[in-house]
Amino acid sequence: MSSVISRRELLKRAGLAGAAAVVPIGARHVPERSIAGDAAQSAAAREPLEHLTAAESDVLEAIVARLIPSDAIGPGAKEARAVRYIDRALGGALASSRGSYASGLAAVDQYARSSRGRAFVDLSTEDQDALLSDVEAGTATGFAGGSTAFFTLVRAHTIEGTFCDPYYGGNASFVGWDLIGYPGVRTIVSPDDQRLGADLPPNHKSAYDYDMFNKASASASHATEMARGD
């Protein structure tokens, strides 16, 4: 729990403040026009990658946009900035996955070229979906350890990056929490808040927007959610 504020920390905080500012409190979903993600994309263009290469980032952005697509229901993983979450975490909690991303993303692109004759990002969304189905099923070639393992890894991290506390760089503008109707982090919950049919206004705050908490200090290790039981 270092008190030194890093450049990354400052970037994160700036991103948070900006994200919170554009979403009116009480809005169930982000307004339709922002779904295109223009603001987010231009921010991405300005914001340097921390660990992924530009080529890796392009492929990964295209993948997460198919895993949780932006559509009439609302924004998806791209708008949530799931790739920003993964990029930052590859230097910390997900560091052990750095090699898997390097080889897996290269394999996706190579498989796209060999099976469809084009780079993954240049395929139609239908072809991208069909190719990702191959990767999920384990039938895509060129993956060390099999393509299913890579698919499982990316899907898990995409969900984390879409639905995590925005402190970690994902769930931008709280699009993930709004998508599933999570009313947000609260420190006090009343009996009325817990009745059936309660319609709570979404609380668009990070846990670390509350002054009462020390900043997170997650370790470098990582696991999927642990089996139940306490």
Place this chain on the structure above:
Amino acid sequence: MATRLRDTDVVIVGLGAVGGIAALPLAQAGLDVIGLEAGNWLTKRDFAPDELRNNYRGWPQSAQKANQEIPTHRATASSPPFPRLTIHPMMNAVGGTSLHYWAQSWRLNPWDFRVVSETRRRYGASRIPAGSTVEDWPFGYDELEPYYDKVEVEIGVSGAAGNINGNIDRRGNVFEGPRTRGYPMPPLRGCGFTDVMAAAARALGWHPFPGPAAINSQRYQNRSACMYHGFCNRGGCHVDAKNSTAITTIPKAQATGRLKVVTRAYVTGVDVDANGRVTGVTYLVDGVEFIQPAKVVLVAGYTYENVRLLLLSKSKPFPNGLSNNHGQVGRHYFSHNQTAGVSALFPWKTNSWYGLPAQGVAVDDWADDNFDHSDLDFIGGGNLWVYSDRRPIAAAGMSTFGRTKKSWGAEWKAFIAQNADRTNTSYLQKTTLPHEENYLDLDPVVKDPLGFPVCRITAEYKANERRLASFIQDKMEQWYRAAGAVEVLRAPVGPMGPSTHAYGGTRMGDNAETNVVDRWGFSHEAPNLGVLGASVMGTSGARNPTLTAQALAWRTADHLARNFNAIAARRT
């Protein structure tokens, strides 16, 4: 060269859920106690409502001693090992895992103390499962009742009594053993969803009740009431409403002036003299070695830590590990059969985004021996528990109950957008018995960073656990359907790997041939060595072990305080 410290009366290895309890009666009796804890102090400021950190990255457990020595696991002595876990939820800190546990604080049912004799009496000796090494406890529920009561009052347990001196109250658990008085606080409140489930249970003719929790339902001992904020599961409490020994018994023991807490202390061995008498412990702080002499040593780590420390403490009098001359250390190990869960999908929102695992409704009609097993092919039972607890990453990762083709893409996204708050997963704790083929020992290959072997689990669920699991899943499905579930999903029994409910390995009993500690929790072989924790328990019951382990710890400490001179001077 190790630094030899000044002698003390009692050294406690581990200041968690049980060591933190034992420290209080010892200090209050005027004994000088040193508590060695591998972790640090944490406070409520450290417990942010952060799902990623708590539930996915295993903070703050992940960087600690307990996680550097995660046990390995294989199903049988001839099976290959399973992949080793990277995070185990047990943690080191002052207060230990009581900082982030669910805090469900049950008393065992009287049947759990007398499984062998009661099964023989009611169904015949042939109904004890073949291969099980289960024994009756050396005493019954009545012997432990006063200690349950002391702990409930000291740490603060909320609950609804169902049996006070034989007077049955249907607002509580009508199947529980008799209590001498009610809980110090009323139960945690229910919520919309648990109210629906309770009504469904009543419609089935069952007896639902709110479960007991070491969480304040109202202000208690100058600590806040629960805020129901939804991050209690693998998270510490941001308002100190959840008891941990770090905010209850340990500070109270320190206030006597008799307890000294040493943090970041990794105990590497229990020391003995040529006569097999325990003389103290050796520990490291940041790599610097200390010897702490003591008249009595209480080992109070988690089950895997207790067993491992004894097995690592080899000496001339104990060549196979401390207190292991009968080969019983590591034997009679089992972990609670909490797998084989049941999940349900409802056609309406359950509003379960807040609450806590201890805010729920229980059914004990199918637990222990509360129902007739004459025509069944197993003994024991399960506690059915439904609760309010949901966070966004896990919610998005929900099962789609076979209703989507894929677990990604637009169709899947539409499903989770509609159904993320329409599911529930029950918690089914089921009787688990020790078995001659299940045990703990030291791994011959895998070592911790200090070079000491880690604990190895050799265990699998046997026929009794599997048959029981199927029966309990039927009951849970029936309950969900009665409440309006449209889909129900059953999880498999699965492997019997590292668990938060690990029992045995230093079992308590009168017979020194089959038990490591006597009825007071002291070694049959090294009489000034005591063991605290669920490692002394010989049966699991159908409910969380912590309160029972804490009541046993208080009882052992009380016995030690009353008989200190005799125990400290006793010769082998």
